[in-house]
Amino acid sequence: MPKNVQKLIYIFLTGFCCLFVNACDTEDSAATAIQNTAVYSVKAQTVQIRDVIQSFSLNGRVYAYARADVRPQVSGVVKERLFVEGSLVKKGEPLYQIDDALYKAEYDYAKAALNKASDQRKQAYRNLRRYEKLVAQHAVSRQDYEDRLLDYALSVDDEKLAQAELDETAVTLEYTKVRAPISGRIGKSNITAGALVTENQSEVLASIIDLSKVYVDVQQSASQWRTFRQQIINGDLVSNHKQNEEVILFFDDGSQYPIKGKLSLTEVQVDEASGNVTLRAVFDNPEQILLPGMAVRAHFAGPIKKDAVVVPATSVTQDSAGRSYVFVIDEENKVKRQEIFTQGLCDFGWIILSGVKPGDKIAVNGTQKLKTGMIVSIEGDA
Secondary structure, X not given: OOHHHHXXXXXXXXXXXXXXXXXXXXXXXXXXXXXXOOOEEEEEEEOEEEEEEOOEEEEEEEEEEEEEEEOOOOOEEEEEEOOOOOOEEOOOOEEEEEOOHHHHHHHHXXXXXXXHHHHHHHHHHHHHHHHHHHHHOOOOOHHHHHHHHHHHHHHHHHHHHHHHHHHHHHHHHHOOEEEOOOOEEEOOOOOOOOXXXXXXXXXXXXXXXXXXXXXXXXXXXXXXXXXXXXXXXXXXXXXXXXXXXXXXXXXXXXXXXXXXXXEEEEOOOOOOOOOEEEEEEEEEOOOOOOOOOOEEXXXXXXXXXXXXXXXXXHHOEEOOOOXXXXXXXXXXXXXXXEEEEEEEEEOOEEEEEEOOOOOOEEEXXXXXXXXXXXXXXXXXXX
């Protein structure tokens, strides 16, 4: 090959290698520039400590605050029903009228017996006063006087007995009017006029439910109750007075009942079949929106965890293995994936046991697009 051709080939190869090296350097510089440039904007929040209410929600049922089954206290034929089914009745309002002819006659007889006993007492008293004067004049014996004294004492006892019998017949006569034992809304009548009823029968005439207030009973697992109790004893949690004052109720469609209730009862024993403890809350029900048997969900303000490390719920992501992690942002705005261990959710987010500490800055949005080593721009604290 001629020397001039070799020289040209050498010059060409040398130039090509230089161009290739320059291109590689340019690509490396561009990659470095991209790596050191923020490619994604996120909102960040500094991890803080705060007092957290360990609130919890439980499913439950609505129960009547007061319910009374109406039964007769005397026997007889029902003459009349005195109420409208489904209406509001007041305590003491007559509901049924039982035929009172026999009871009225017994009352009149007892009243006449009392009048007779009263007259006999008066007569015995007059005789006693007369014998007091005679015995003082030694006109009658002491024995005769003491007999009149005994007659008077017996007449007083007879009058008291007659009065008691009159009171009893008066009560029995009053019982012929079957009255409402409580105020509330009365249901359907189970009998009609002309029916024969008996004293304290098992069949209910009607039922009255007081809906001005209602109970809501929920079931809390004994393990959760014990955990809270043990942590309070250990000092990890602090009792919350709001737990007894604020119970929030939700319906099955997620809507909230507008009136807050109060915790009135925590059972002192565990149901052996379910392993649960019953909690009972009381709610005012002025509009009678809550009806017995209704399924609801009650939200309780539980004990307080002092100085808890909390991160927003949106900042926590889980991988396919179920591990939880957040992205920590350092001073150079470089992100790092950090595994965390959580205790549970609260109103402010996840309670952190380990993984991050107060003062760490973490991303709270767009975590699906972040990778360790990526530099981000921060829009501002969330």
